[in-house]
Amino acid sequence: METTSSSPFKPRQKDKDEDKFRIGATVAFIVVIIGIGVPMWWHTTTVYRVTLPSSEILSLSEAPIKTAVKVAIYTKELSRGQLLISELESAFSDSDIWVVKFKQLNATAKIQEAHTPAVLEKLLLKEHPQRVGDFMLIEWPNLQEELLLTTERSALMREDTSANKIAQLLHSKILQTYRINQILSTDERMGTKSEAPQPAYDVIVSVLNPKPRLTHAQWNVAMAVRTYIEPWLAQVSAVSNYTVRTQWKYRVSIEADLKQVRDQGRLGRHYALQESSLPHLLTSIAQNLSASTTDKPAINLVVYIPPCHTAPLHIYNSKDQRLTRNGVDAFISPPWGAFIIANPPEHVCLAALNDQEPVPYYVSTTDNMQIMLDQLHKLLDISSELQMDGVKVVDIEQLEPRRWEYESYLRRTAIRHISTASNTLQSLIKLLDQISYIVIDDDVGAAITKSYADILGAKAALVENRLADASALAKRAFVASERGFFDPSLLAQLYFPDEQKYAIYIPLFLPIMVPVLSSFNMLRSVLQARRKEKQS
Incomplete structure (x- = not known):
């Protein structure tokens, strides 16, 4: 009796002990994989994104610039x-x-x-x-x-x-x-908008003399620039900083069809350069001008000395009308720069055409620098060209621009910088919201937040009639927005989207999750068996 009564009890106790160990091992396995492994994987693969004032930036356009x-x-x-x-x-x-x-x-x-x-x-x-x-x-x-x-x-x-x-x-x-x-305006029919002024420019003054052996033009262009251009640029440096350098270029001729025109001058003729050929002319000389040594945009100011066999050279329009103004032939091509034709004096070319020794001469500093300053007014969009009946503007008698004209430029560029920076930040926020796997590191976050704060400060300064402060804050906001938008770190994981991440990790985790799922099934079976045993 003792033998028969004790034999079925021992195996049942042994099975219960084994079930306890199996349940414990299964629970431990599940806790390690799901409780520790999955959160760790999720944390290590999460894209780092600094918190940004997204809603406030997107609502910037709701408050008009006053x-x-x-x-x-x-x-x-x-x-x-x-x-x-x-x-x-x-x-x-x-x-x-x-x-x-x-x-x-x-x-x-x-x-x-x-x-x-x-x-x-x-x-x-x-x-x-x-x-x-x-x-x-x-x-x-x-x-x-x-x-x-x-x-x-x-x-x-x-x-x-x-x-x-x-x-x-x-x-x-x-x-x-x-x-x-x-x-x-957001209406494209208002016309093409020019770009916002950049924080820094390289101003390159180039003198082109294609025939230096025959045209002995002499000019201390560096001294002329230090006397005229640099002081003038210093007066308008509140919006942008300017670095000026000069250079002479020899054996650089223009590639354009020139037409000989008879006249009553001592040479008996001059040459016509068609206005339609000016873009091709700039293309031909641009490749021979040394580019800016920095990443700053360049403003080219070119003085071209035509050789005597094509001088004097004048610009004509499509109606064969001469466009010489005050004895000067020049034109501008924003934002590339400007071009001046400095024709040699007649006596120099008469000597050259009569096979005499080349006559040295000095290029007029005053004439060319005054033209160049006027061109800079237009290239930097400072001058006001609009004419009004009954309104006269006093001529400039000093190097500095007109004060009201320059302050209108400050006001206009401040509004342009605010508008451009706001549009840049809003575009960036929309992009970051659409693509969740773009990294937003601390530098990008600081640039965006700083730009947003400066936009608000610039708007407040404009309303409070603090134009100088508004100009400085708007410039800072524009620079910070550009730095944030074009930061290279935004591209770090741009080509590693979530779909590709899952495609890489699923084959890695799937073999591990099969035993986990099997353990869940085993655990369910054991618990069901115990529940039935208790019920019986």
Whole structure:
């Protein structure tokens, strides 16, 4: 009896002990694989992405760019000044861009005794100092024009100048609203938009002399650049920095069809260069000009000295009309640069055509540098070419650009930098949201966050009439946005998407997961058997 009663009990106890070990081993295996292995794999394969203010950046375009401007008005009669201000405030009340604050200047006894516009302006500025971006309208009798723009932040107006004319002047010349609309418009029909100014440029002044043995042109171009170009660029360096260098290039001729034209000069002829050939001319000489030694964009300023057998050389349009202006043949090709034809004097070419010894001569520094400065005005988009009836602009008598013109350029580039940086950040955020496996490291995150903060700061500075601060902040925002957008680290895993990652890891983990799934099945069977045993 004892033998028969004890034999079935021992195997059952042994099976239960084995089941405990099997269950324990299975649970440990599952915990290691799923509880430790899978999280570790997930963590090590997760793309590192810094947290960004994505929603705030995408909503940047919802807040329009508003710019405050202060305009002071001086009139001899207070009632006329009040009427002008009332009409001007009404003209600018519905503007989506400008917040123009008009102020009437009171006249003291000393101001009323001023006998010249210059003295009057000096006294007004002493009583009412201006900030960067401000403007002043000064009434002065006996003007020929309705409005006379000075080289400072002011304009003289006649006693009968209307508020409508003043509003046209402010919109067209001072604020340049039509250009701002082109920058902010999303309508492609507004025309091709120029690129935002870069933070740095290389300005390369090249003198081309194809026949140095026959044309003995002498010119200290380095000294001319130091005297004229470098001081002028220093005045406009708030937006971009400029590095200037000079070079002479010999045996570089232009590749263009020249047509001989008879004239009444001492040489009896000159040569015509068709305006349609100018793009091909630039292509032919561009490959012979040494490129910029840095990654900065280059502005080429070329002075071409034609040999006497093709001199003098003049530019003609398609109607065979000579385009020489003030004795100068020149043209610009933004953003590449500009071209000046410096023809040798007639006596030099007469000697050369009569087989005489080459006559050395000096290239005119004043003439060529004045042309070059005018070309830089246009290449950097500083000059205001729009003409208005009844409005005259005082000629520049100094190297510095007109103050109101340059500050209009500052205002315009600040808005362009803000708009470009905002569009760049929004495009980058949309790209990062669409492609989840692009790495966003700390440097990219810092650049994006810094650019966003500077955009907000620049917008606030514009509204608060702090043009200098707005220009600096907008430039920083633009540079940071470009650095973030073009950072090489964004391409680190661009060609390693999630699908490819799964294709690589599934063959690795699938053999491991088969025993795990089998263990789940075994564990389920054991638990079911125990449940039935308890129920029985």
